Amino acid sequence: MxxxxxxxxxxxxxxxxxxxxxxxxxxxxxxxxxxxxxxxxxxxxxxxxxxxxxxxxxxxxxxxxxxxxxxxxxxxxxxxxxxxxxxxxxxxxxxxxxxxxxxxxxxxxxxxxxxxxxxxxxDAATGGLNDWLVSAFGTGDVRALEPFSGTEARRKLVTYLPPESVDAVRHALASAGAGRIGAYELCSFGAVGEGTFLPLEGAKPVIGSTGRFERVEEVRFEMVCPAEAAALAIESIRAFHPYEEPVIDVYDLEPTPHRNAGQGRRIVLDRALTFAQIGECVKAHLGVDRIKMATPFPDGQKLYSHIGVCAGAGHELAPLAVANGCELFLTGEMRHHEVLRYLEQGMAIILAGHTNTERGxxxxxxxxxxxxxxxxxxxxxxxxxxxxxxx
The missing domain is CATH 3.40.1390.30 (NIF3 (NGG1p interacting factor 3)-like)
Incomplete structure (x- = not known):
């Protein structure tokens, strides 16, 4: 020190x-x-x-x-x-x-x-409020009910070029903003294959001659870039590619969901619990004496293993809880007729009070x-x- x-x-x-x-x-x-x-x-x-x-x-x-x-x-x-x-x-x-x-x-x-x-x-952060709330039920497999998919639009750029040109194009694309994934730079992929072409009259081929069918070894080369960098990246390919007419494919990439970040949580318990046991877990975790509980299985014998949670007012995530097979949904507050709707769909509801699900x-x-x-x-x-x- x-x-x-x-x-x-x-x-x-x-x-x-x-x-x-x-x-x-x-x-x-x-x-x-x-x-x-x-x-x-x-x-x-x-x-x-x-x-x-x-x-x-x-x-x-x-x-x-x-x-x-x-x-x-x-x-x-x-x-x-x-x-x-x-x-x-x-x-x-x-x-x-x-x-x-x-x-x-x-x-x-x-x-x-x-x-x-x-x-x-x-709420959405890994290790944030909803992760704390779902920990009331013990251990199990936890993921977001609505996984965060990121906000950055990305493009994948693909071109085909001779093996000896790969390094120059890779560095040119990196300079344009491509190939950055997290804490890594110059990220790319290449696969060797065979390219064919027939130069027509007026062409100026780098390899081969006019009127002669050619087979050449090429590398299918890929890099990903932010959407706003795509135009400059494409120009960089054209500038450093040896071919007169380089093939450039551009793909829009769907956002990648983050399993452990996003709104709400769903847990599949290692050990299933009765409705009464779940109620006691919730009260102990939140430090409250009373909560509101409703179940479509009033005999108390059903065991619950798939549980959804959302701190505060989670009514907007309740349909996702149903779609994800949740047998019970814990949140702070919900309207009367919403509770009835989810009971009819076979999902139990626990309402613990809006800020009671947050303050702890x-x-x-x-x-x-x-x-x-x-x-x-x-x-x-x-x-x-x-x-x-x-x-």
Whole structure:
């Protein structure tokens, strides 16, 4: 360990924490919940405050940013609030203190606080909120109900060329933006085959002569590139290909689904559970005494092994749960007639309360941030609570 590396830990020992940069917190949150995972209807990321500069004060985690939570944040001198639900959801045309939501924004700006919301990006992330929720049922095979397929349009470029020209074309395409897959560059594929052609009058063949049928050894060469780089990549092939009329095939590529990222989760349990056992698992995991349960099999003998979950209001994913063979679906809230519809389709429903399916994840997120950003003072709000009580 060098002196430069040691100094922050020494400062943390004396003062209880080390200075943290706002950009570090934002980068950490985006690593935990990449913004591209969010729904296109959502408003996620940095909502209020500067993205650069020192982060002074603790980071407060909350599900909902209310006046009570803002009072708590101001009292502790918080430098940032991570609000799971975005306090700014629809575009603002003004910021006036007579409006409850706008008043919170005004108070944050006045106090110099950063407000960041991960919302549906955190739902969809690997190791995010829905993975925590589905862990209530124990071990099993877990995947997303609606796998994330990426947002980048890609093209596969294929050409046929002599073996001795492959390296030049590969590097030309790489310079144009092709052949990048994750942390790898110059990714390509080649297969040797036979090409044939008959040069006609006026042709200027590199190999062979006019009027003579030719057979030559060629390499079918492939590279993938972003759609926006395709035009330049095609020009690069033409520039470095030795043939007068190179064959260039362009294929649109379908997005590749990510099994472990996306909205909702489905688990196939290693050990099937009864409806009553599942209810107890849910209450213990969420730390609640009461939940709403409905089943089309009221005798209690059925064993459940295929379960779908979606934190919050998951009614939009319930049809996917049915289509994926789920026998039970856990979410926060759902309309009465929706519950009846899914019971008729043979799927049991558990409703645990909207924020009850979300709030228990905050300590997990706090622990992750502490590990990721050593010395960061992270606190879970004590004033954040469900607006509804069971009586």
């Amino acid at each position: 060098t002196r430069g590396e040691f100094r922050p830990r020494w400062i943390a020992t004396i003062f209880g924490r080390c200075a943290m940069d706002r950009a570090q917190l934002i980068r950490a949150m985006q690593a935990k919940a990449p913004l591209e995972l969010a729904g296109d209807w959502d408003n996620v990321g940095l909502l209020v405050g500067e993205s650069e500069g020192e982060l002074s004060g603790p980071v407060l985690l909350t599900i909902d940013l209310t006046d009570a939570v803002m009072d708590e944040a101001e009292a502790m001198g918080a430098g940032a609030i991570i609000a799971y639900h975005p306090p700014i959801f629809h575009p603002l045309t003004r910021v006036v203190c007579s409006d409850a939501k706008q008043r919170l924004v005004h108070r944050a700006i006045r106090s110099g606080m950063l407000i960041y919301s991960p919302h549906s990006a955190l 994840y905050l300590p997990e997120l706090a622990d992750w941030l502490r590990r990721e950003l050593t010395g960061l003072d992270v606190r879970v709000s004590e004033r954040d609570r469900s607006p509804l009580d069971w009586v």
